[in-house]
Amino acid sequence: MSLETKEERVKLTPTLAEIGEKRVIEAITSVAPSSINGDDAAVLHTPVPNRRTVATTDLLVEGRHFRLDWSTPEEVGHKAIVQNFADIEAMGARPAAALLGLAAPADTPISIVQGIARGIAEASSHYNTELVGGDVTQAGELVVSITAIGALGGDRQALTLDRARPGQxxxxxxxxxxxxxxxxxxxxxxxxxxxxxxxxxxxxxxxxxxxxxxxxxxxxxxxxxxxxxxxxxxxxxxxxxxxxxxxxxxxxxxxxxxxxxxxxxxxxxxxxxxxxxxxxxxxxxxxxxxxxxxxxxxxxxxxxxxxxxxxxxxxxxxxxxxxxxxx
Missing domain, CATH: 3.90.650.10 (PurM-like C-terminal domain)
Structure with missing residues (x-):
């Protein structure tokens, strides 16, 4: 159950700075593919009538929400999806898609980014959803931001926080x-x-x-x-x-x-x-x-x-x- 150290990962794979932004994005989409990812914005289908859109976002910051000596990159990606899709589910809605915002130091090994994307793709697959877009940028620390999009169908109310009543x-x-x-x-x-x-x-x-x-x-x-x-x-x-x-x-x-x-x-x-x-x-x-x-x-x-x-x-x-x- 031991994890590789950050230094060991650096030796195994090139860094983000070494391969550049375009290949970083290619590395992400190679393990988290989507047929609607790759344009300026993803166009989501609306297959049912009377559908409302639900949206939420959460951040995971290295050292605050996860540590790579405790979690694999795949687990970080998995956690990022579950914590966002749980918010969609909490409204009574169905998760429909995810967007990734990734900020990382230039010396981050590409294997870490691919691992995070792989975890995102695997967790998303359980909800029959995909990673449909996002952005990457350089920063002083590793930050994973997921924006989750969901669908609320039918005429029942969303499960908001203000509808608990005595006797329930x-x-x-x-x-x-x-x-x-x-x-x-x-x-x-x-x-x-x-x-x-x-x-x-x-x-x-x-x-x-x-x-x-x-x-x-x-x-x-x-x-x-x-x-x-x-x-x-x-x-x-x-x-x-x-x-x-x-x-x-x-x-x-x-x-x-x-x-x-x-x-x-x-x-x-x-x-x-x-x-x-x-x-x-x-x-x-x-x-x-x-x-x-x-x-x-x-x-x-x-x-x-x-x-x-x-x-x-x-x-x-x-x-x-x-x-x-x-x-």
Whole structure:
């Protein structure tokens, strides 16, 4: 599971400065091809009536959101797509295309850029989408920016943050706390996780390459979910946003969000409270939603919407509320 050092990659492949912008773009499109990429702008098809466009963008900055001694370039590209497509899914929409903005130092090996593009292409393929364009430029640090385009069909409302109502259930799709636990393991061991703790690798994988099942956002919208977001900043912070925007309180069921055995084991190994990873970890990109109907396929009930304006666990405030913040 060891990764090549940056110095080893420099020896293996030419740098961006050595091959020039045109060949950098060719290297990206060779591993992430699209028949509509290559003109001044991509023209997207609109195959269904009553369709609305959904757009979002996110940045990944080396040293802030990823490290190349912890993640492969393919994992960086995968993560960039999932965190953006999760935002599209959280609106109940279908991802349709992705654009890449890449800034990198001139001495960056082309293999790193191709690896990122390969990860983007692979993750996008699970959604039947493609990388349809973008831009590259020189910068002092490696920055990956994805702009995701989605489609919202039919006449149902988008799953906005302000539509939770008292009496509804809170439901979730995906792991909660795994990404934060994986980050904590990387901070302690890097990619050199001791063999006797190899069963914890899924937590590291969840941080480097998070995953949600494609299409769950559309399923949620079709089955009557009202408000939805993805767990990017932390369970308590993200649900607090829904609560504040909707003017309600959310009470989570402690048994429904208790740390699973892997989190408990990682907590014991690191001397950490695994509950912190669940409540405030973030970057799982779990879909969190409210509904007055039974939980949609692939979702589970984790709480309820009540009157008030707060987020509690079994009626009590959580000791962990900070979550992820850019500043």
């Amino acid at each position: 259930q809170v439901v979730a799709h995906g792991k909660i706390g795994w990404s934060a636990a994986g980050l904590a393991l990387l901070e302690r061991f890097g990619r050199a996780l001791p063999e006797e703790h190899s069963e914890l690798w899924p937590l590291i994988d969840a941080h480097c390459a998070p995953w949600i099942t494609p299409g769950r956002g559309q399923v949620a919208r079709a089955t009557g979910v009202t408000a939805m977001t993805d767990n990017s900043d932390g369970l308590i912070p993200d649900l607090s946003t829904i609560a504040a925007r909707s003017g309600v309180s959310i009470d989570l069921f402690a048994d429904a969000i208790k740390p699973d055995p892997l989190l408990v084991q990682a907590g014991a190994l690191l001397g950490r409270d695994p509950l912190e990873w669940v409540h405030a970890g973030g970057e799982d990109h779990t879909l969190l939603a409210t509904t007055a109907k039974p939980a949609p396929s692939g979702f589970r009930v984790i709480g309820e919407v009540v009157r008030g304006e707060s987020v509690t666990v079994d009626g009590r405030p959580s000791p962990y509320t900070k979550g992820w913040a850019s500043f």
